Amino acid sequence: MTPPDASQPEASQPDASQPDAIASETDVLIIGGGPVGIVGALLLAxxxxxxxxxxxxxxxxxxxxxxxxDHEAMRVLQAAGVADEVLATTREAARYDFVNKSGDVLMRFETGQGQTLSGWPASNMIHQPSIERILRDALDRMPNAGLHTQWTFTGFTQDAAGVTAAFTTPHGNRSIRxxxxxxxxxxxxxxxxAANIAMHDLGFDESWLVVDTIIKDASPLPDCNLQLCDPLRPTTCVQMGQGRHRWEFMLMPGDTPDTIQHPDKIAELMAPWEVDGAVDIERMAVYRFGAKLARHWRQGRILxxxxxxxxxxxxxxxGLCSGLRDVANLAWKLALVLQQGVDDALLDSYQREREPHVQAVIDLGITLGQVVCMTDPEAAAMRDAQLISQRRKNGDAAGALALPPLGNGVFRTDDAQAGNLVPQFARSDEVFGPGPCLICETPPPPDLPINYLALNDPQLEHSAAALKRWLAEQKAEAVLVRGDKYIFGVGEARDLSAAFAQAIDCKP
Ligand SMILES: Cc1cc2nc3c(=O)[nH]c(=O)nc-3n(C[C@H](O)[C@H](O)[C@H](O)COP(=O)(O)OP(=O)(O)OC[C@H]3O[C@@H](n4cnc5c(N)ncnc54)[C@H](O)[C@@H]3O)c2cc1C
Structure with a gap:
């Protein structure tokens, strides 16, 4: 087990001297019941x-x-048992256009309709509170999980066996071990x-007003997602979940969060979209969009x-998609450590795998943001000319925004498929289950220390033919899939099993 980082000062102490302090015990405590925390709780439970x-x-x-x-986030929600309910609240987006004031398309990302390799649509427009409600209801149904609302974290201590975290609650102070x-x-x-972990500031800082509306008449609304790259007022106009549409307006010199939210100002900002009477404003907020990355993602038993x-x-x-990938990456590793006694050095692979991916996703967000948020008219004109000529030369970006692979970690080396998501056929993820799983042509030798499924297993009835074809394309008899549905490797069952046992540092 990796000890808490000795270079970090001790985190603050819980006030266990309070007479009403009650310590209760659990395998994993999640601080924060936002979407990432609740999905993490569902996966672990x-x-x-x-x-x-x-x-x-x-x-x-x-x-x-x-x-x-995106589709991978839907896949994580599937693992959490809520994807169908979530999908019923979403709308599928087929196109994301960056346009200038004259309507010229500067960049176009076409994801198309239909399923991806994950088995879910590429681009799903949502209403976050509706999804969070579905998540909380699902958590309520789990007998081995519980949510304490109005519990405010105040500090923790950790030792060789666990963490004790302290909370203020409406009923007095409480602690959880x-x-x-x-x-x-x-x-x-x-x-x-409290863990004294600093953030890198990656250098983006723009304030935007976000206005969410309820649709009464969809006919005047754009049928794709738009970034209007107008240097006088960069604006976003995107679909959301069923029945909703969003506008975002960048704050310009002279605007303040108060002045931009004045009803007259909102009417002025919305006027060019000619949606008067077609939408009702539901809610709005001003956000400062930034880009930051934690230096350490683990301190001892805190992740x-x-x-x-x-x-x-x-x-x-x-942002949310990345958080869902985080907990999907952690859940199966924590289960191996807590249920099967795997050395918890396995958890060090979390940051190694996830950080380079998130760094690239942040860079992409910054690059797109820099295209949209350009406010110098001359620079914007040059940007337009450059992007239009690039588009004429190269055409449109095919498919969704390209995302990078995970960083080095629990993957077989020298394996072209390692680190890719395994394709999902006919809900095969649900048959593979929450942990690592070896899928092979014929039953493997009986002494393999890992769950396995033979392709003729009746549970794979609907996906076996497609999996078989896919394995044949890989010229492999087996694939070892991790709990987060990334491929550990393809090849021979016994080799994969041995390499996996070595990678997670337990004996084959
Ligand atoms: C305008 C806007 C647009 C966005 N668009 C997208 C998008 O299209 N796609 C996307 O993937 N992401 C998007 N994001 C990002 C996404 O909303 C976030 O990444 C996501 O909500 C993060 O979830 P989380 O659970 O990590 O954190 P949060 O949702 O912030 O949850 C953290 C929880 O911790 C609780 N908490 C805080 N302090 C304590 C304490 N002391 N004790 C106990 N609990 C505490 C909070 O109350 C909160 O409930 C957008 C964000 C914004 C602002």
């Missing part, structure tokens, strides 16, 4: 661990935030501060995930 979530607010956050999630803690308490993350670990401008629609 579905893997059989005992989980508690402590959330300082009484209810979910009601203001505008994520409007888009856990083997591990997931710090999912958002951008300002009190638990990241950062979601906005607590990384922040990005929203132009690639990836």
């Amino acid at each position: 579905r893997a059989g661990l005992r989980v508690r979530v402590a959330e300082k607010e009484a209810d979910i956050y009601p203001l505008p935030r994520a409007a888009h999630i 856990a083997r591990y803690v997931l710090a999912c308490d958002g951008a300002n993350s009190p638990s990241r501060h 950062l995930a979601g906005d607590a670990a990384h922040l990005m401008p929203p132009f690639a629609g990836q």
Whole structure:
């Protein structure tokens, strides 16, 4: 087990001297009941661990935030048991255009309709509070998980066996003892501060007003997602979940969060879109979009995930998606450590794998943001000329925004498929289950120390033929899939099993 980082000062102490302090025990404590914390709780609870979530607010956050999630996020929600319910609230987006004031297309990303290799649509427009409601209801149904609302984290201590975290609650001070803690308490993350983990500032800082509306008449609304790259007022206009549409307006010199939210100003900003009477404003908020990355994602038994670990401008629609990837990456590793006694050095692979991916996603968000947020008219004219000529030469970006692979970690080396998502055929993820799984042509030797599925297993009835074809394309008899549905490797069953046992540092 990796000891707490001795170079970090001790985190603050819980006030266990309070007469009403009650210590209760759990496998994993999650601080923060936002979407990342609740999905993390669902994944861990579905893997059989005992989980508690402590959330300082009484209810979910009601203001505008994520409007888009990608196919991989849907796949994580599938693993959490809520994808079908979520999908029923979404709308599929087929195109994302960056246009100038004259309507010329500067960049176009076409994701098309239909399924991706994950088995879910590439681009899903959402209403974040609706999804958070679905997540919380699902958590309520888990017998081995619980959510404490109005519990505010105040500090923790950790030792060789676990972490004790302290909370103020409406009923007095409380503490929870856990083997591990997931710090999912958002951008300002009190638990990241308590662990004394600093953030790199990656250098983006723009304030935008976000206006969410309820659609009454969809006919005047654009049928794709738009970034209007107008140097006089950079503007976003995107679809959301069922029945909603969003506008975002960059704050310009002279605007303040108060002045831009005045009804007259909102009417002036919305006027060019000619949607008077077609939409009703539901809610609005001003945000400062930044880009930050935690220097350390783990301190002993504390693991950062979601906005607590990384922040990005929203132009690639990836902040929440990244947090969901974090907890998917951690859940199966924590289950191996807590249920099967795997050395917890395995958890060090979390930052190694996730950080380069998130760094690239942040860079993408910044690059797109720099295209949109250009306010110098001369520079904007040059940008337009350059992007239009590039588009004439190269055509449109095919498919969704390209995302990088995970960094080095628990993957077989020298394996072309290692680190890719395994394709999902006919809900095959659900048959593979929450942990690592070896899928092979014929039953493997009986002494393999890992779950396996033979392709003729009746559970694979609907996906076996497609999996078989895919394995044949890889010229492999087996694939070892990790719990987060990334491929560990393809090849021979026994070799894969031995390499995996070595990679997670347990005996084959
Ligand atoms: C305008 C906007 C647009 C966005 N668009 C997209 C998009 O299209 N796609 C996308 O993927 N992402 C998008 N995002 C980002 C996305 O909303 C966030 O990444 C996501 O909400 C982060 O979830 P989280 O659970 O990590 O943090 P949060 O949702 O912030 O949850 C943290 C929780 O911790 C709780 N907490 C804080 N302190 C304590 C404490 N002391 N004790 C206990 N609990 C505490 C908070 O109350 C909160 O409930 C957007 C964000 C904004 C602002």
